[in-house]
Structures are given as C-alpha cells and as structure tokens.
Amino acid sequence: MRFVLKKTTLLLFFLFLSCYFYGQNGFAFYGLNEKKQEVRFKFVNNLIVFPLTINGKELSFILDTGVNKTILFSLLTSDSLGINNVERAALRGLGNGRPVEALLSRNNTFKIKGMTSNNQTLYVILEDKFDLSSKMGVTIHGIIGYNLFRHVIVKIDYNKRKLIFYNPKHYKLEKCRKCETFPLVFYRNKPYIDAKVQLDESSDNLVDVKLLIDSGGSDALWLFENSKEDIKPPTKFFNDILGEGLSGTIYGKRSRISKFVLGNYHIQKPTVSYLDSLSSINARKFKERNGSLGGNILKRFKVWIDYPNKRITLKKSGSFASGFNYNMSGITVAYNGKTLVKEASNSEIKIYGGSTSQISSIDQVDFVTSFSYFFRPVYKISNIVPGSPADKAGLKVGDVFMTINSEQAFKYDLEDIIGLFQERNNKRIWVKVKRGTEVLKFRFRLRKEI
Secondary structure, three states, X not given: OHHHHHHHHHHHHXXXXXXXXXXXXXXXXXXXXXXXXEEEOEEEOOEEEEEEEEOOEEEEEEEOOOOOXXXXXXXXXXXXXXXXXXXXXXXXXXXXXXXXXXXXXXXXXXXXXXXXXXXXXXXXXXXXXXXXXXXXXXXXXXXEOHHHHOOOEEEEEOOOOEEEEEOOOOOOOOOOOOOEEEEOEEEOOEEEEEEEEEOOOOOOOOEEEEXXXXXXXXXXXXXXXXXXXXXXXOOOOEEEEEEEEOOEEEEEEEEEOOEEEEOXXXXXXXEEEEEOOOOOOOHHHOOOOOEXXXXXXXXXXXXXXXXXXXXXXXEEOOOOOOOOOOOXXXXXXXXXXXXXXXXXXXXXXXXXXXXXXXXXXXXXXXXXXXXXXXXXXXXXXXXXXOOOHXXXXXXXXXXXXXXXXXXXXXHOOHHHHHHHXXXXXXXXXXXXXXXXXXXXXXXXXXXXXX
C-alpha cells in the first residue's frame, strides 16, 4: 500500500511539473505525453470561429494571425466574466477613425479544450462600435492571434473544420510530398510572407510583395496603393466598403489581378482590394509591407502555422482552383435580433367507411391546423455602397428584410444571403423591406464590375 501511494504521489508530482513547465512558456498540454489537441470550428464568411474559455467562461473567438493582442469586444450583460488587474488603454487599427477606449487586464486564464495558459493579457473594448456578431450572424466575443500561436504549432484543416494544436516539444514536421514550406518574418509579433503578384494581363511582369498573413481577413488579397513603385491604383475597379476595423470603416477599391504566386502555387484571377492611404495609415508603419493575404486564399489549403520555428506549410486542397466571388449588390447585411413568428402545421385524419380496419375504403380525409410560435432571425441593411445596384433601386441603410426572392427572409441564414448576392452577374433580386411603418418592394439585378 505504501509503495502504491508513493508511486501515485511521484506520478502526480511529475504531472504537475510537466504542466507547470509548459504553462510558463504558453499553453500547457495536460499529461506527460500529451502531443496535440483537436478542436472543431465554425467557418463563417472565410473566418475561423472556435471556443475559447477565459476565466472559466466559454466564449467564441476568431482565430486571427493578423493581431498581436487578444481583444474582447462583445460581452453582453448576461455573459458575466471576471477580469483581473484592470487599467485604461487605447487601441488603434485599420480604419479612418480615432483610437478606441479599452481596458487592459492581466493575469487571466485561457483554456482551449485540454490546453491552459495562465498570466494572459486581455484587452476589453468598452464600446463595440462595429458589432461583428450582427454582421456574421453568429455570436463573436473577440479575436486572438499571437498569444495563442507563439507557443504552439497549429494545423488548420478548412475542409474538415478542424484545428489541431501541437505541442512544440513533441512535434515533427509531417512528411508531405505535395506540401511547400515558407519562412515567416515577424514585425510587432505579426507574421509576413514573401509572394509575387501579376497585376495586369497585358504584362507578364511579376511584382515582389511582402504580405501580412491574416486569417482574420475574409478577402483574398489586400494591396496598399503606392506602397512600392509598381503597385499603382487599378484601372478597372469599383469603390467598396471592405469591412470594419478597430478605428472605423475600411474603404477602398475592389478589383482583380491576373495572378497570385506563392512558391510553386499559382492562383488565377483572385479578387484584390486596394486600401486607401487613410484607412491603412496604421498598417503602413511597417514600411516593407505591401498588403495582406486573407482567408479567401488560405481556405484553399491545409495550413500548418509554426511560429516557434518561423515557418508556414501549405498543401493545396480540392477547392484550390475554385473562383473568387464578391458581393455584387452593394448591400452589407447584418443580423438584427429575432422576432416571434406564427407557423401553421397540418395534421391529417382519415375516416374509413364501415370498419376502420378496411384501410382501402376511405370516405373522408380531414386536416386539422395547429399553430406554433418560433423565434426567427431578422436581417437588416447595415451599409450600402453609393452607386451600387441596391442603392440605385432605392434601398436604404436600416431597411429590414421581410422577403428575398419571394422567400421569407427568416428562412435564410446570413451566409445564404451573402452567397445569394455573390451568385452570378445579372441575377434578378426581389426584396420586400420594412422601413419604419412602411412596407416597400424593390427589385434590382446583380452587377459584375470586375
């Protein structure tokens, strides 16, 4: 009995020592031989959303290589969360507005399935102006990047919607004949990669670019106008709202280039967004940076991100050659809460002639209608591009969708609506909206600009 007790105590001591050692260097992998943890994720608008527990509260975070801070920006009063050692701070990012007020909190505990890290720093935005949850149709509490990636190797399997976190102590790069590995350069704890772009079909000239790897960006590519001599404003484009940053709305020109080249991978005719100098002023502080590589390209690969060894490995997937679509309506759709909907269901009652066992002899079939009430999603227009098909049709910011192409709007997911507006050039769209107390009908056609 004493021997068993001593052996158990010794084992617990080593388990504690193992967790403590890894905890001092980042996320602790539980157990002496723990090598990896697998986590499922949601894939929404080319972004990875996965569960992250902070101080015992499970929240939904975007996995974002483009940020060097962990930021919490959406916390309802019902989502009570204790945060530690708080002080005032200000955050600045993409967009043309002012810095946002935040609270800086230290010594927080983060947990992802069987991995835990103590002493984590967290920024809490006091006023969530860009309301990412409504724009994505799912609850998003925050974003995490460097604080997670710096101590683990992460494999992203976009097709299977799975993240695999590897313990660097035990990890060996997988043998993969069809994979290609690229070095990463870091600036302010953000990863950059060297690539090439062919900007114009009329010239075979390939331009060298240094791009931020941005898994938290849903576009394919961003380029900064005039960040080098060859990157000039495009001749064919349309002005668009590219998204929301910490410092406000991001504007730019949406266009298309002939080719994107990364090692031996050649991607044809990807869409590209050219950011104006005002929206990208903070991003241009790294003088060598020419833009970003986003989720609409990353999703075409299996991706191994290895911050500890400063490298990224890619293997193209079945979606590698699929096309690049974009919103041709000019509408930005946002989730606008829920409404109570009355739905009817019919029950069939058969009345048989003579004996009820004579199934073939039916005198009468009655239907009994019953009603049920369900909460269904509501969608509104949060932004409209001036001069776009929706704008010319007369739709306005704040209009609430009632029907889209004769289908009740609540029957769509937000992702379905986004897909509908990207479907094909000249597709006719009918919508019925509520504007204040008025119910209005509009129609327009999707218009391909690039």
